[in-house]
Structure formats: structure tokens, C-alpha cells
């Protein structure tokens with residue numbers, strides 16, 4: 001399985017099942033999508049501000065919910081395997097992506113897996129185990145969390161320098177070397193701890209060492 005990134009901004013995501021698993025997925029997706037959770041009852045958990053609707057849809061009602069909400073992704077997180085299978089089929093029939101939470105192993109196209117995720121925006125890292133050991137995904141996610149400290153700031157800083165070099169017409173090969181040096185520079189990383197202004201100065205010194213003085 002190959003991880004891809006998907007932008008769900010402006011879409012609706014429909015979750016069936018209000019247990020701890022439904023809550024975790026709702027939280028995950030509510031950061032950028034409008035999430036609707038349909039379930040006869042709800043765990044005492046954080047649903048990330050998702051809209052909660054109390055209902056216990058049968059297979060036909062599942063189809064109605066999907067028709068009505070036109071979701072980009074449907075999450076099947078009920079505790080009923082047959083119902084989850086019907087939810088998967090209905091999502092497919094509607095051309096939506098589907099996340100079966102009660103299965104692991106091979107998947108058909110359009111059936112997606114949710115990895116463990118670490119963020120320091122705009123940087124994101126994901127861990128999955130091919131469904132073999134979600135507990136390990138979680139543990140590895142915890143272990144790499146610290147690795148991403150300041151990665152977001154580094155992405156923004158090196159992105160700005162990349163744009164600057166592009167604007168100044170620097171040759172692509174030189175530009176690439178300069179940006180590579182910046183993201184690998186221990187000094188730039190160190191200064192990101194204490195603020196962006198100094199880090200930017202140090203990063204500019206690093207790029208100038210590669211490009212020569214362009215002024």
C-alpha cells in the first residue's frame with residue numbers, strides 16, 4: 001500500500017458509529033472537513049466538533065444518508081460487520097472513498113486506511129503497518145513526534161528561500177543545492193529554536209555560500 005495525501009477541505013465526511021473508534025476518526029478528519037457522525041449512541045469522547053446525529057440506520061437508510069450528504073469519504077466504524085460491509089458497498093456505489101475500521105489486509109481501490117500521523121504544519125508524517133499492528137503505528141508515531149519539532153518552521157523558511165532564489169533567476173541545479181544545504185544545516189535548525197529572524201539570517205548565509213553573492 002502506498003500513502004498518498006488527500007485534501008478534504010470543503011468536503012463532507014460521513015462516519016457511521018459513535019464509539020471510541022468513530023470518535024477518533026471524526027477528530028482526525030474534522031481538522032479540515034465537515035464531519036457528520038451517525039450513531040444510535042455516542043461514547044464519552046472528543047468528536048472534534050463533528051455534527052452528531054442520533055440514528056441507527058439499516059442498509060437502506062445508510063444509502064439515504066450517503067445520497068443526502070454526498071460525502072467524499074465514508075467511515076464504517078459500527079460494531080456490526082455486516083452493517084460495515086453494507087456501508088462499504090453503498091459508499092462504493094456512490095463513488096466515495098471508504099475506510100473500513102474493522103478489517104485489515106488487502107484493500108480494493110478506493111478503500112483507504114488511516115495511518116498514525118504526526119504534524120508540525122505544514123509538515124506531516126504518517127506511519128502504517130499494512131494493518132498488521134496498529135498498536136505499533138501508534139508507538140512509532142509517539143517516538144517520531146519529537147523528531148518533527150521545528151520541522152514546520154524549517155519548511156516555511158526553506159520554502160521562502162526557495163521562492164527568493166527562483167525570483168532571482170538562480171539556476172535550478174544551484175537552487176536545489178542551496179535549499180538542500182539549508183534543510184541539512186544544524187546551525188539553522190538550532191536557531192529555529194530561538195526565533196525566525198536569526199534562523200533566516202543564518203539560512204541566507206548558507207545559501208550565499210552555495211550561490212555566491214548575487215547582489
Ligand SMILES: C[C@@]1(CC(=O)O)c2cc3[nH]c(cc4nc(cc5[nH]c(cc(n2)[C@H]1CCC(=O)O)[C@@](C)(CC(=O)O)[C@@H]5CCC(=O)O)C(CC(=O)O)=C4CCC(=O)O)c(CCC(=O)O)c3CC(=O)O
Nearest residue numbers: 101102103104113114115116128129130131134135137138
Ligand atoms: C487497518 C486499520 C484500518 C483503519 O482504521 O484505517 C485499522 C484496523 C484495526 N485497528 C484495530 C485495533 C487498534 N487500532 C489502534 C489504533 C489505531 N489504528 C489506526 C489505524 C488502523 N487500524 C488501520 C491500519 C493502520 C496500520 O497499518 O497500522 C491508527 C494508526 C490511526 C487512526 O485510527 O487514527 C490508530 C493509532 C493512532 C495514533 O495513536 O496515532 C489500536 C491501538 C490503541 O488503541 O492504542 C488498536 C488496539 C491494538 C491493536 O490491535 O493493535 C483493529 C482490531 C480491533 C479488534 O481487536 O477487534 C482493527 C481491525 C483489524 O485489524 O481487523
Ligand SMILES: NC(=O)C1=CN([C@@H]2O[C@H](COP(=O)(O)OP(=O)(O)OC[C@H]3O[C@@H](n4cnc5c(N)ncnc54)[C@H](O)[C@@H]3O)[C@@H](O)[C@H]2O)C=CC1
Nearest residue numbers: 016017018019020021038039041056057077078079101102
Ligand atoms: N480501526 C481501528 O483503529 C480500530 C477498529 N476497531 C473496530 O472498529 C469497530 C468499532 O469499534 P469501537 O468504536 O471500539 O466500538 P463500539 O462498540 O464502542 O462502537 C460502535 C458504535 O457503532 C454504533 N452502531 C451500531 N449500529 C450502528 C448503525 N447501524 N449505524 C451507526 N452506528 C451504529 C454503536 O451504537 C456504537 O456507538 C469495531 O468493529 C472494532 O472491531 C477497534 C479498535 C480500533
